[in-house]
Amino acid sequence: MAKQKNRNKRKKKRKALQKAPSNPRSNEKVLEVEELQVQFRTDEGIVKAVGGVTFNLSKGETLGIVGESGSGKSVTSLAIMGLVPQPPGRITGGSVKYRGNELVGASNDDMTNIRGNHIAMIFQDPMTALNPFLTVEEQMTEVTRLHLNHSHEEAIDHAINMLEMVGIPSASKRVFEYPHQFSGGMRQRVMIAMALSCKPDVLIADEPSTALDVTIQAQILELMKELQKEHGTAIILITHDLGVVANICHNVLVMYAGKIVERAESNSLFANPRHPYTLGLLGSVPRWDEQERETLTAIEGQPPDLVHLGKGCSFYERCPFSEEGCKEQEPDLLPRPDGGQFACFVDIEHAQQHEVVSD
Amino acid sequence: MIESSTISQPEKAASTGSGPLLAVRDLKVHFPFRRGTFFKPERGVIRAVDGVSFDVAPGETLGLVGESGCGKSTTARAILNLVRPTSGEIHFQGDRIDGLPAPTMRPYRRDIQMIFQDPFASLNPRMTVGSIVGEPMKIFKLHEPSQIKLEVIRLLDLVGLNPRFLNRYPHEFSGGQRQRIGVARALAVQPRLIICDEPVSALDVSIQAQVINLLMDLQEKLGLAYVIIAHDLAVIRHIADRVGVMYLGRIVELAQAKDLYANPRHPYTQALLSAAPVPDPVIESTRQRTVLKGEVPSPDKSYPGCPFADRCPIAEQMCQEEVPQLEGVQHLVSCHKAESA
Numbered sequence: 001m002a003k004q005k006n007r008n009k010r011k012k013k014r015k016a017l018q019k020a021p022s023n024p025r026s027n028e029k030v031l032e033v034e035e036l037q038v039q040f041r042t043d044e045g046i047v048k049a050v051g052g053v054t055f056n057l058s059k060g061e062t063l064g065i066v067g068e069s070g071s072g073k074s075v076t077s078l079a080i081m082g083l084v085p086q087p088p089g090r091i092t093g094g095s096v097k098y099r100g101n102e103l104v105g106a107s108n109d110d111m112t113n114i115r116g117n118h119i120a121m122i123f124q125d126p127m128t129a130l131n132p133f134l135t136v137e138e139q140m141t142e143v144t145r146l147h148l149n150h151s152h153e154e155a156i157d158h159a160i161n162m163l164e165m166v167g168i169p170s171a172s173k174r175v176f177e178y179p180h181q182f183s184g185g186m187r188q189r190v191m192i193a194m195a196l197s198c199k200p201d202v203l204i205a206d207e208p209s210t211a212l213d214v215t216i217q218a219q220i221l222e223l224m225k226e227l228q229k230e231h232g233t234a235i236i237l238i239t240h241d242l243g244v245v246a247n248i249c250h251n252v253l254v255m256y257a258g259k260i261v262e263r264a265e266s267n268s269l270f271a272n273p274r275h276p277y278t279l280g281l282l283g284s285v286p287r288w289d290e291q292e293r294e295t296l297t298a299i300e301g302q303p304p305d306l307v308h309l310g311k312g313c314s315f316y317e318r319c320p321f322s323e324e325g326c327k328e329q330e331p332d333l334l335p336r337p338d339g340g341q342f343a344c345f346v347d348i349e350h351a352q353q354h355e356v357v358s359d
Numbered sequence: 360m361i362e363s364s365t366i367s368q369p370e371k372a373a374s375t376g377s378g379p380l381l382a383v384r385d386l387k388v389h390f391p392f393r394r395g396t397f398f399k400p401e402r403g404v405i406r407a408v409d410g411v412s413f414d415v416a417p418g419e420t421l422g423l424v425g426e427s428g429c430g431k432s433t434t435a436r437a438i439l440n441l442v443r444p445t446s447g448e449i450h451f452q453g454d455r456i457d458g459l460p461a462p463t464m465r466p467y468r469r470d471i472q473m474i475f476q477d478p479f480a481s482l483n484p485r486m487t488v489g490s491i492v493g494e495p496m497k498i499f500k501l502h503e504p505s506q507i508k509l510e511v512i513r514l515l516d517l518v519g520l521n522p523r524f525l526n527r528y529p530h531e532f533s534g535g536q537r538q539r540i541g542v543a544r545a546l547a548v549q550p551r552l553i554i555c556d557e558p559v560s561a562l563d564v565s566i567q568a569q570v571i572n573l574l575m576d577l578q579e580k581l582g583l584a585y586v587i588i589a590h591d592l593a594v595i596r597h598i599a600d601r602v603g604v605m606y607l608g609r610i611v612e613l614a615q616a617k618d619l620y621a622n623p624r625h626p627y628t629q630a631l632l633s634a635a636p637v638p639d640p641v642i643e644s645t646r647q648r649t650v651l652k653g654e655v656p657s658p659d660k661s662y663p664g665c666p667f668a669d670r671c672p673i674a675e676q677m678c679q680e681e682v683p684q685l686e687g688v689q690h691l692v693s694c695h696k697a698e699s700a
Contacts, residue, residue, distance in 0.1 A: 068563040184427075185654055213426035213590060215651045218634035222650055240564050243593075243636030246643040266640045284568030285638050286597035288620055293597060298568035302533050 029099075030201050030234050031057040031080070031119075036094035036104075038072075038079050041087060045307040049075040051258040052094065057202065060228060062235040064249030064266070066242065066281070068303050072258035073238045077204045079104075080236075081121055082111040098202070117147040120195035124207035126187035130179040136163075137175045140194050147198050162193040166223060185216035192223065199231055206238045221248055242285050246270060254278050257304050257314035260333070264340025274342040274349075276319045313344070321346045378453060379414035380552055380584050381438070381471075386411045386447035386457075388433050392659070406658045407433040409608035410447075412685070415552065420578065420585040422599030422616065424592060424631075426655055430608040431588045435554045438586070439473055440464050451552075469499050472545035476557035478537035482529040488515070488540055489525040495547040514543040517580075518573060535566035542573065552584045559594060571598055592635045596620050604628045607658055607666040614690040624692045626671050665695065 038050040050072040057063055065073045078084050080096050082103060096103040098114060106114075123129035131139055140162065141155035150158060156175065163171035166189040179187055188208065195203060205224070209217035225248060228235060237249060245252055245266065252269050254262040254277065262275040273279045283297035301318040310316070312327040319326065326345055333341040388408040395401035408430040415421045423431045436442045438449055440459060449457040456467050475481035482491055492511045496502055502510050512522040518539040529537055538558065545553050558574065559567040575598060577583060589595050595602055596616055603613040604625065612625040623629045630651045637643060651670055665671070668678040673696055685693040 068565060183654055213655075214592065214631060214634045215426065216654065218636075218648060218650050221636075222648075241636070242564070242638035243643075246638050246640040247636040249640075270638065270640050281564060282638065284565045286568075286571065286593040287637060287639075288593040288596040288632065288635055289637050289642070290596065291617075296568035296572055296597070298572055299565035300569070302535070302566075303563075 028059040029056050030059055031236075032095075032097040033057075033076075033080065034095050034097075036076065036079055036096060037092045038075050038084055038089060039092050040089050042307070047306045048258055048309060049089075049306060050079065051309075053255070053258075053260055054094075055253060055260070055263070057234045057236060059201070059234055060232040061251065062228065062237060062249045064245040064252045065236065065238045065255060066240060066245055066252060067255035068240065070257075070303055070306065071255040073255050074206055076255075077121065077206055077236060077238055080204065081115060081119060082106065083121075113147075116143045116195075116200070117198045118200055119202040119204065120198070120200040122188075122191050122195050122203065122205040122208045124210055126184065126191045126211070127179065129191060130187060132179055135176050135178055136182075136190055140175070140190075140197060143194065143197050158197065159193075162197050163190070166190075166193045166196075167219070168193070185212055185219070188212060188216075188220060189223075192220070196227060196231075196233075200233065202234050202236070204236045204238070207240075208237070209244060210239065210241065217244070224248065242270075242281065254281070257309065258306060259314065259343070260341075261315065261344070262336075262340070262342040263333075264336055264338055264342075268336075268338040269340065272336075272338075274336055275315075275344050276321050276346070276348055277315050278342075279348060280318075280320075321348055321351045379450075380417045380419075380452060381415040381586070382448075382450040383414075383434075383438065384412050384448040384450070386434065386437060386449065387445045388430070388437050388442055389445040403659050406608050406661065408437060408444075409658075411605075411608070411610055413603055413610065413613060415584050415586060417551065418578070418582045418584055419601065420587060420599045422595035422602040423586065423588045423605055423610075424590065424595045424602060425605035426590060426631075428607075428655055428658065429605040430658070431605050432556055434605075435473070435556050435586065435588050438554060439468070439471060469548045470550050471552045471554065472548065472550040474538075474541050474545050474553060474555040474558050477561055478534055478541055479529075479561075481541055482537060482544075484529055487526050487528055488520075488532075491529070491540060492543045492547050495544060499548050501548065511543075511547075514546055517546070517577070518543045519569075533566075534562050535569055538562060538570050539573065542570075542577070546577070546581070550583070552586070554586045554588075556588045557590070558587065560589060560591060567594070574598065592620075592631060604631065607655065607662075609666065609693065610685060610691075611667065611694070612690075612692045613685065614687075614692075618690055622690075624690065624697045625667075625694050626673055626696075627667050630672075665693075 034054050036050055036053045040047040040049055053076055067073050075084065079091055084091060091104050098118060137156060137159055140159035144150045144155045144158050160171045160175050163175055168174055168186060168189055182190060209220050212220065221244065224235065227233060239245060249266050252264060252266050253260050254275065256277050262278045273282055280297065280299035284299060286296060299318050304314050312329060313331055316322050316326045323346060331343045331345050333343045336342055386408055387410055389404040389406050391404050393400055393402050411434055413421060423434065425431050433442060437444045444457050448455055451467055451471065456464065489511050492514055493507045496507050496510060511525065515522045520536060520539050529540065559570050562570060571594065578585065587595065587598055599616050601614065602616045602619050603610045604627065606627050612619060612628045623632055630649055633649045649672060653670055656669065664679040664681055665683050668674040671678065678695055683693045683695045685691050
């Protein structure tokens with residue numbers, strides 16, 4: 001009897017979920033990040049992990065943040081969530097506004113209210129992000145009992161609904177299992193289900209598919225797209241895989257050494273990169289659809305040491321187009337013709353043509 | 360025999376006439392396991408590699424690609440006798456080397472070297488770069504002791520590391536540089552074949568390209584043959600001459616890289632390629648995807664028919680009952696429906 005009742009309830013819930021209004025992309029800003037700076041104190045000195053990052057996120061938008069490890073993309077997302085470990089980390093400047101509310105320096109209670117409820121996060125490695133001692137049910141219900149004031153039964157029903165939505169078979173049984181009983185792809189689905197339990201406005205996905213196989217990655221990306229279509233969730237996708245960016249992102253930020261070096265709408269960024277680093281990234285990715293083997297244009301050298309950043313452009317040492325002035329002064333963000341921005345003194349299109357002629 | 364008629368012949372014709380450098384025939388690696396409780400024990404075998412055959416010609420690059428758990432790493436380890444094959448044969452330059460005891464295997468280890476995935480775990484943190492690269496030379500007594508240092512410097516230079524780093528320790532290097540140390544160590548004994556297990560997957564994109572270019576340069580300079588194992592379809596496309604696609608311990612398709620990517624014939628290869636994104640938003644937005652349902656099943660079961668049948672979009676009754684064989688001349692495929700597909 002009770003089972004039947006539960007099932008009915010679940011069905012109703014599922015209907016309610018499906019009925020959620022479809023929100024197309026709009027200009028409604030949900031997140032505004034301005035001049036965000038994060039530093040870490042280490043034995044070698046102060047690491048300027050994020051050095052002044054500014055961007056907006058609109059409802060229903062997918063924003064890709066790309067860059068190498070150490071470029072500050074993950075720290076940016078942790079700072080938004082208020083999860084930068086303090087100490088050694090510290091947000092030294094700038095602001096993060098969620099629908100007008102300042103999050104930098106907000107109290108723990110305020111952040112708890114927002115975290116998981118309005119802004120949720122999917123971490124790269126689902127094995128370390130899930131607690132191995134707790135069942136999936138215990139971990140999933142914690143969020144909804146806190147934020148949605150669900151009773152225990154309601155919370156379990158909700159968790160089962162969410163697991164069904166992300167495509168976990170026999171969810172009503174599996175919800176009582178431990179993370180190690182799930183495969184990698186399934187664990188990532190559990191993470192996504194957990195992140196979406198409260199239907200957040202903003203979803204931050206830090207390398208959500210990097211640890212997964214291609215076929216599972218395709219499933220997860222499809223799932224994220226569907227959820228966005230249904231709920232109008234704004235997504236920040238942190239990745240180094242340009243293929244994933246091309247697949248799902250509307251807009252792209254390219255980060256290097258803690259700063260944004262180029263931003264643009266996805267199509268025009270791939271078609272017309274203006275910053276030498278973006279150009280280098282695109283040139284160093286092999287493509288499986290290439291007809292003939294072309295030599296990859298690797299970016300020589302290593303990313304710079306974030307403790308001892310010079311006063312000039314941080315890409316100076318690895319840049320094939322660098323000029324004398326680049327070492328002295330840091331380039332500001334200049335407008336791209338398509339409304340994006342790039343931070344470089346050199347007109348690389350001109351420089352490339354010049355190179356060809358002089359050869 | 361399928362192996363002899365369909366795999367060896369084209370390779371013999373393609374190589375210099377002296378036969379393949381490495382020949383793997385019907386390799387099987389099974390791991391017995393026991394699980395369950397004391398009172399209700401459950402026994403079985405994991406069929407990690409279940410009948411793999413391929414040849415590698417001198418100077419050629421063979422790529423093995425597949426999802427995690429498809430047996431590509433185990434195949435690599437079995438070639439080097441790091442795991443003992445359950446059955447099958449491995450021939451190196453015509454000599455059978457599978458299951459050789461360690462002392463007899465040793466001379467072959469000089470010819471076959473390995474580069475590992477994780478450049479952080481595969482270098483001894485207590486040895487300097489000089490001793491890491493120099494040790495294999497000492498073991499095989501390749502040079503006069505006084506010459507070893509010079510030789511190490513030459514190798515470091517060859518892989519693009521500053522010879523001044525000779526006395527540094529691995530932790531002082533970045534991931535890409537460590538992978539270069541791993542390459543230098545493999546080259547120290549002048550091998551003819553290098554097996555690379557995910558050589559770039561732990562590296563950043565821009566560094567990945569550096570290491571890929573390095574591996575390809577070295578091949579051109581030294582005439583090395585590679586067996587490269589990776590899950591990244593684009594990396595394999597770029598670096599390999601021929602590609603084998605693995606699924607549940609078997610090669611399901613084996614062909615020239617260009618041919619395989621342009622004209623995949625096994626439904627699994629087709630699904631893999633369809634799932635792999637292309638770094639171009641214009642192409643991405645117009646592509647048709649066939650997203651495979653479910654996941655790779657566990658290799659602890661044996662299948663009466665095609666192991667891919669449960670996930671295959673075009674499977675028929677026959678596929679559940681009869682195991683398909685890897686067949687073809689240049690483009691080998693193991694599928695009952697490959698012709699009609």
